[in-house]
Amino acid sequence: MIPYGKQSIDEADIQAVVDALRSDFLTTGPRVAEFERRFSEAVGAKHAIAVCNATAALHLAMLVAEVRPGDRVVTSPNTFLASANAAAFAGAVPDFVDIDPVSYNLCPDALRQNWKDDTKAVVAVDYAGQAADMPALAAVARTNGAVVIEDACHAVAGQFQHEEKTWKIGGHPWADLTTFSFHPVKTMTTGEGGMLVTNNDQYAARARALRTHGMVRSSENFDGLGDPSFEERGPWYYEMQHLGYNYRITDLQCALGLSQIERLEAFLSRRRSIVAEYNAAFSDIQTIQTPRLRNPADASLTSWHLYTLQIDFDALTTTRTEFMRRLHEQGVGTQVLYIPVHLQPWYRKMFDYRVGKCPVAERFYQRALSLPLYPAMSDQDVQHVIGCVTRLSVVA
Numbered sequence: 367m368i369p370y371g372k373q374s375i376d377e378a379d380i381q382a383v384v385d386a387l388r389s390d391f392l393t394t395g396p397r398v399a400e401f402e403r404r405f406s407e408a409v410g411a412k413h414a415i416a417v418c419n420a421t422a423a424l425h426l427a428m429l430v431a432e433v434r435p436g437d438r439v440v441t442s443p444n445t446f447l448a449s450a451n452a453a454a455f456a457g458a459v460p461d462f463v464d465i466d467p468v469s470y471n472l473c474p475d476a477l478r479q480n481w482k483d484d485t486k487a488v489v490a491v492d493y494a495g496q497a498a499d500m501p502a503l504a505a506v507a508r509t510n511g512a513v514v515i516e517d518a519c520h521a522v523a524g525q526f527q528h529e530e531k532t533w534k535i536g537g538h539p540w541a542d543l544t545t546f547s548f549h550p551v552k553t554m555t556t557g558e559g560g561m562l563v564t565n566n567d568q569y570a571a572r573a574r575a576l577r578t579h580g581m582v583r584s585s586e587n588f589d590g591l592g593d594p595s596f597e598e599r600g601p602w603y604y605e606m607q608h609l610g611y612n613y614r615i616t617d618l619q620c621a622l623g624l625s626q627i628e629r630l631e632a633f634l635s636r637r638r639s640i641v642a643e644y645n646a647a648f649s650d651i652q653t654i655q656t657p658r659l660r661n662p663a664d665a666s667l668t669s670w671h672l673y674t675l676q677i678d679f680d681a682l683t684t685t686r687t688e689f690m691r692r693l694h695e696q697g698v699g700t701q702v703l704y705i706p707v708h709l710q711p712w713y714r715k716m717f718d719y720r721v722g723k724c725p726v727a728e729r730f731y732q733r734a735l736s737l738p739l740y741p742a743m744s745d746q747d748v749q750h751v752i753g754c755v756t757r758l759s760v761v762a
């Protein structure tokens with residue numbers, strides 16, 4: 367079976383974790399700080415805070431951005447649940463604005479036209495790995511005083527062009543906080559794991575404290591953490607000024623992360639070459655729309671996590687479920703990414719969201735199918751997927 371996504375673990379990765387197991391630290395040890403340092407360098411950000419998963423990173427982003435109960439947080443409907451759920455964790459109202467029909471990312475014009483004054487933050491998602499139009503989205507959000515959070519869980523080590531310059535996702539100036547996921551289907555893995563990056567010193571200090579119960583020690587930097595009283599002095603002393611969580615990641619996981627980061631460039635280039643093969647194979651098939659880039663210059667810069675086709679199942683007189691079943695019979699796993707989040711039963715019930723709120727995302731969903739994409743796919747696997755999809759997509 368060829369799954370839609372899968373980790374790639376080699377002997378060096380295994381050895382790195384074994385070495386960590388033999389060391390003095392299983393949880394917060396030197397590998398956490400080292401992983402944060404290497405990752406922040408890789409994405410060009412000043413601060414990186416490693417956490418137990420990207421959902422926790424998104425929640426911390428909400429808290430440091432001071433998203434409060436009753437505030438509105440706007441995100442893309444074409445995303446994983448966590449992008450919106452994190453706003454709900456903070457007591458805010460998660461809201462959705464439609465996507466652009468080319469990139470399937472949050473549409474800056476739709477954001478401007480639907481702006482509501484109680485919006486505290488905008489969560490832009492880099493769907494499939496393609497960078498959202500961050501300069502345009504940030505212009506709308508910042509003009510209105512909102513914080514920009516980039517959910518870059520699909521876009522580890524991705525880059526994009528803007529005005530002839532190349533920018534790194536995580537390091538460019540149009541996001542205040544950026545999150546990455548290291549779940550096994552993502553571009554690199556730590557098992558479970560996530561990273562919050564920012565260039566803002568105050569956000570970073572707050573996120574570090576909130577990652578571990580809001581505890582701060584007298585040896586740390588209290589920038590923006592309120593006013594610790596320090597009634598007692600000494601390296602043993604700690605104090606809690608804000609309610610935090612246990613969102614820590616372990617040294618075992620960061621050992622794997624440090625090993626995987628060495629392979630990141632190889633992962634990206636294999637993913638790009640599979641995408642190029644798929645595009646070449648499917649571009650002339652009438653019933654298929656291959657993924658498009660908002661800016662063609664980003665072809666060599668995009669960190670592809672997903673390869674999602676739009677397929678005209680009606681023209682093929684079939685259903686998506688049947689199409690997926692026939693691929694599965696031939697050993698090809700596929701996935702539907704994403705069901706628009708505003709149409710999930712909990713969102714409908716809590717916020718009264720309905721069909722028609724985001725028509726572009728809803729239409730995209732009807733025809734979406736994500737094919738297998740991961741670096742460990744062999745050339746033979748890629749050809750097998752191409753053959754099976756092509757045979758099912760040509761109108762008789």
Ligand SMILES: *Cc1c(COP(=O)(O)O)cnc(C)c1O
Pocket residue numbers: 419420421422445446448449491517519520546547548549558559560
């Ligand atoms: C995977 C993913 C998340 C959540 O990541 P976890 O590490 O599983 O918590 C959030 N947003 C998007 C867009 C994702 O794809």
